[in-house]
Amino acid sequence: MVSRRAAALAAQPPAIAAAHFRAEAHPYHPRLRPGGYINLGTAENRLVWDLLAPRLTGPRPLSAADTHYAPLHGTDAFREQLARFLGGVCRTEVDPEHLVVVSGVTSALDVIASVLCDPGEAIVVPAPYYGAFDVDLVGRSGARLLPVPLSAGRNFQVTASEIGHALTRARERGVTVRAVALASPGNPVGHVHPPQVLREIAEVAGQHGVDVIVDEIYANSVFGGAPFVSFLDPEVRRAGTGRVHIVWGFAKDFGLPGFKIGVLCSPDPEVCAAARALAYFAATSTDTQAVLRDVLADRAWVARFLAESRRRLALSYASSVELLTAAGVPFVPVGAGFSLWVDLGAWLTAPTFAAEHALWERILEQACVNVLPGQLFASPDPGWFRICYATDLAVVTEGISRVVRLLGASEPRGDERAAVSSRPVGATRYESIED
Amino acid sequence: MVSRRAAALAAQPPAIAAAHFRAEAHPYHPRLRPGGYINLGTAENRLVWDLLAPRLTGPRPLSAADTHYAPLHGTDAFREQLARFLGGVCRTEVDPEHLVVVSGVTSALDVIASVLCDPGEAIVVPAPYYGAFDVDLVGRSGARLLPVPLSAGRNFQVTASEIGHALTRARERGVTVRAVALASPGNPVGHVHPPQVLREIAEVAGQHGVDVIVDEIYANSVFGGAPFVSFLDPEVRRAGTGRVHIVWGFAKDFGLPGFKIGVLCSPDPEVCAAARALAYFAATSTDTQAVLRDVLADRAWVARFLAESRRRLALSYASSVELLTAAGVPFVPVGAGFSLWVDLGAWLTAPTFAAEHALWERILEQACVNVLPGQLFASPDPGWFRICYATDLAVVTEGISRVVRLLGASEPRGDERAAVSSRPVGATRYESIED
Known part of the structure; x- marks a missing residue:
């Protein structure tokens, strides 16, 4: 049993x-x-x-310190490199203290859902959505998802008004919603969301007093004409009144899903402290952090x-x-x-x-x-x-x-x-x- | 909030x-x-x-497959090496399918506690006990610990009779106990428990219908006259009627706490299936699994x-x-x-x-x-x-x-x-x- x-x-x-x-x-x-x-x-x-093999199969300049106990939400050196890298991607200053490194974006989603939701509380997600949200955001947190069906006739483009309606309906039905979660760029539909849409989503979430969880794991896999704009971009955030939490990892942009390195970036100190407590259960290898720290340090190569x-x-x-x-x-x-x-x-x-x-x-x-x-x-x-x-x-x-x-x-x-x-x-x- | x-x-x-x-x-x-x-x-x-540096700082013969998605409870190749190694340590055949690799023994303890206990259910632990049990076994599972105070006069040696009394008292008070947890060798008191004591603990747990969780993280750090005997040793298990779940990791015996590689070994298929589902949230780096796979493969070196x-x-x-x-x-x-x-x-x-x-x-x-x-x-x-x-x-x-x-x-x-x-x-x- x-x-x-x-x-x-x-x-x-x-x-x-x-x-x-x-x-x-x-x-x-x-x-x-x-x-x-x-x-x-x-x-x-x-x-x-x-492209990766030469950097990963060569000698590793590990030190004894790299193998010892380290902050379980990521070593200082790794989070510093990550903060600089993500700051460039998101066009904003990222504080290493706002980063919580965990076992892949799976764990990052689990951590943020568990930090925001007590069991039974809800997360609104535009649908179709990344299928593993059903497990990642729900499995351990006990939260539940409220899908917002998007329209095929509009190419499954997400809109703030549909999210707003879902939040209103949930409130009318007495459901406690803690967050809106979405992938940006989208998945399974790889839209690059326009900054205007992101701004409106930030606004509507703020109006309803719910947080926004944004899975930006494809941030650097944008190849169309429209550039990626992060939810952390000052152009988006200035309008948002709600809290925003970003997740990113090495699985997609760097083609390293086996390395299981994900990161939660939250500017909220209380959320960060709680996320660090949960990261304790999903800590990542300092061995792999060290090699990725050195990869990120080579900005030209990246x-x-x-x-x-x-x-x-x-x-x-x-x-x-x-x-x-x-x-x-x-x-x-x-x-x-x-x-x-x-x-x-x-x-x-x-x-x-x-x-x-x-x-x-x-x-x-x-x-x-x-x-x-x-x-x-x-x-x-x-x-x-x-x-x-x-x-x-x-x-x-x-x-x-x-x-x-x-x-x-x-x-x-x-x-x-x-x-x-x-x-x-x-x-x-x-x-x-x-x- | x-x-x-x-x-x-x-x-x-x-x-x-x-x-x-x-x-x-x-x-x-x-x-x-x-x-x-x-x-x-x-x-x-x-x-x-x-001793470790030459093996960890040299070139890594990683392949593309080593970086891709892999079974999230450990790659087949790593679990095969682990099974052979643990089989030697525990003097029994260990099936790689009974192994669930997760982010350190912390996660292994969290996983087994969450698999065995619903919130509010209890785990009996002889005290003093490894301090992190309070977080590892409790923090996410919602289980609670029932300490069994050991006697200073008997050098804090654990005995089956004290555990038996605790299980009886818990039952009388209407507390649902799911498991007994102990470290073997002990921690903080580094006793090598005699096989006779382990056998009696297995018996008493079986009589009470509770499982045994054994933290054998120090199994290879035994330097006194008495040899280590695993709870999986046939000499111990033949008498036990309860289920036994072992955790082990590379943090202590191999001096690699930063690598966060722990393993749960449970011969129970239902427990394994549930543990694999939880391992999804605490998966380990295939990068680090690969290097430790190669370390374990060199049996003479180990x-x-x-x-x-x-x-x-x-x-x-x-x-x-x-x-x-x-x-x-x-x-x-x-x-x-x-x-x-x-x-x-x-x-x-x-x-x-x-x-x-x-x-x-x-x-x-x-x-x-x-x-x-x-x-x-x-x-x-x-x-x-x-x-x-x-x-x-x-x-x-x-x-x-x-x-x-x-x-x-x-x-x-x-x-x-x-x-x-x-x-x-x-x-x-x-x-x-x-x-």
């Missing part, structure tokens, strides 16, 4: 992880296993290892690395878009992140999440491609899938081609679908707003 | 950590800062860096390293014992660990924890030595202190000499103390049972 709480957590293994490991067990190889699995489900940056990563992401994105467009598969054009939000609604046998799940299974079983169904991201409507392209171009091409071939074997049900959804169908209907 | 739960955690920063960082800020140096702080409070193995570490620990222990004995300061002789449990009760101004705290402050302020007061370890009686010796011999000698000088300035109140405590006073009254 285990505790009720642990049993509940164990009963909901993160579906994203399960699909990932299944696909990774028998991976595609053009020569050795041409029918193997192609993993376009995991948002992992596999485009940059050649700038070159991030620029090259963005260049490669843009290429992979463009190729993926080309393949989808040629096949008549609709998607939302974006300017950041590792994934495309693709509308396969026309290929569902019925406009239901059961049919979406069936199509996901067909893609996994018959095409041996792991993409993730929209339901994992709390998609408001069935039929959307997240396809990641941040991997070798040949692999992405093979994967998308397989999906397209599978879809080609069944006619799209465009007319039928139009009757149950207000969304138009067609590859060109979504106008790019960021490219 | 922060959540009630976070506020409670933040209000109780682990006192051990606070004292540590204070002492580390202005450390003693024989030439540069002869009056600086000497940290004999932190149980940190500072005797082995010269055997030599641990033997040399034990030899150095034994030397430091012997020197510390000699200094204390010469000064007439009583202590409990032990055969394992990094610390001595020292009785300064005769030098308290009164037989109270307030007086113990005052003496602790005097030692810290006047002698500039960080030792830890027994109250932090739930000592049943005031006056005990934990003095760590696992550091450079010259530093230990200077530290203990300073304490002895400070004590010499005030007369021991032997007769007065004897009236309020059944404990005898005198350096030779505790007989060694392990050396």
Whole structure:
């Protein structure tokens, strides 16, 4: 027997992880296993290892002090480098004392949710949202999520008014909301949110007396025309009256998800103190902190690395878009992140999440491609899938081609679908707003 | 404002950590800062860096796969090496699937407490106990500890009968106890528990239907005559009917507390599944797992390293014992660990924890030595202190000499103390049972 709480957590293994490991067990190889699995489900940056390897495989100038007990929310030296780096990204001064380093952004989200919410209190999240929010923000904190469905007709762009309405409705229903959480840039829909929208969200959160949790893990993976603007940018914050807490990590921008280094940045001293107390349970390796401290210290290298990563992401994105467009598969054009939000609604046998799940299974079983169904991201409507392209171009091409071939074997049900959804169908209907 | 739960955690920063960082800020140096702080409070193995450095500072043969997403309870390759290593230490076959790697033994304790206990349920712990149990086993799980005071007259040896009585009393009072937790070897009193005692504890736990959590973090730091016997040893487990969960880590035996690699070993599949779900929030760096995987793979090196570490620990222990004995300061002789449990009760101004705290402050302020007061370890009686010796011999000698000088300035109140405590006073009254 285990505790009720642990049993509940164990009963909901993160579906994203399960699909990932299944696909990774028998991976595609053009020569050795041409029918193997192609993993376009995991948002992992596999485009940059050649750049990283020289820095990570060489000798490590570790000292004895680097192996001893250190502040459990990150060593002073590492937080200083992080503060300087994030200050540049967010175009503001970042105090190392406002940073709490923990075991990946997963833990950073858990920590901030646990700091802000007692069990049963709520966090408003525009949907679709990063699927792991369901575990990260909820699993240990006991908070619950209130999704705000975004409109496909507006390309799933987040708006402050929809968040404001959700906060008002929650209050009317007697629900205590502690925060609004969103990814910026977006995930699964990689929008770069315009500063005006961020400002309005800060304002509406302030008016309702709730905090804002912003997952900026893709901050440096912006390749479209619109530049990234952090929620910490003075242009955004001057209007906001609510507290803002940012999370970031090395998993995406630096392609190092295994290193499990995430950071919470909160300018609120009480939140920081509480977060430090929780970081005690999710402390990170001083070994890995030391190597990343030295990486960040080489500012010129970091700038070159991030620029090259963005260049490669843009290429992979463009190729993926080309393949989808040629096949008549609709998607939302974006300017950041590792994934495309693709509308396969026309290929569902019925406009239901059961049919979406069936199509996901067909893609996994018959095409041996792991993409993730929209339901994992709390998609408001069935039929959307997240396809990641941040991997070798040949692999992405093979994967998308397989999906397209599978879809080609069944006619799209465009007319039928139009009757149950207000969304138009067609590859060109979504106008790019960021490219 | 922060959540009630976070506020409670933040209000109780682990006192051990606070004292540590204070002492580390202005450390003693024989030439540069002869009056600086000497940290004999932190149980940190500072005797082995010269042995470790060649393995940790050289090139790292990392592959791209080592940096990607991996099972969040430890990579397969690391858990395989760990299982082989722990199997040797525990003299039993250890299945890698029974291992859950998390962010240090802190997290391993948090995970097992959270898996076994719902909030309000209890864990019985023989006292004195490792002070951080108060946070590790309680802070996030919401469990509470029921200390079982051990007798100074019996050298604070744990017995199954005392645990049995505590379990019976708890049941009579309607308290739901889920587990017994203890350190083996002991901490702060570094006893190597005899297999007979472990067997009896397993039996009594089984009779009461509670699990046993055993912190074996000092398993390879045994230098006395009695060999370490794990709770997983078939000799112990054959008699036990309850479930047993072991935690271990690299902080003590390998002198790498900063690396934050702990492991929970539980043969129970349901507990393992729940622990894996919680490990998701405290995952460790694949970077550090890779280097420790390679360290463990070199079995001959590991055997030599641990033997040399034990030899150095034994030397430091012997020197510390000699200094204390010469000064007439009583202590409990032990055969394992990094610390001595020292009785300064005769030098308290009164037989109270307030007086113990005052003496602790005097030692810290006047002698500039960080030792830890027994109250932090739930000592049943005031006056005990934990003095760590696992550091450079010259530093230990200077530290203990300073304490002895400070004590010499005030007369021991032997007769007065004897009236309020059944404990005898005198350096030779505790007989060694392990050396």
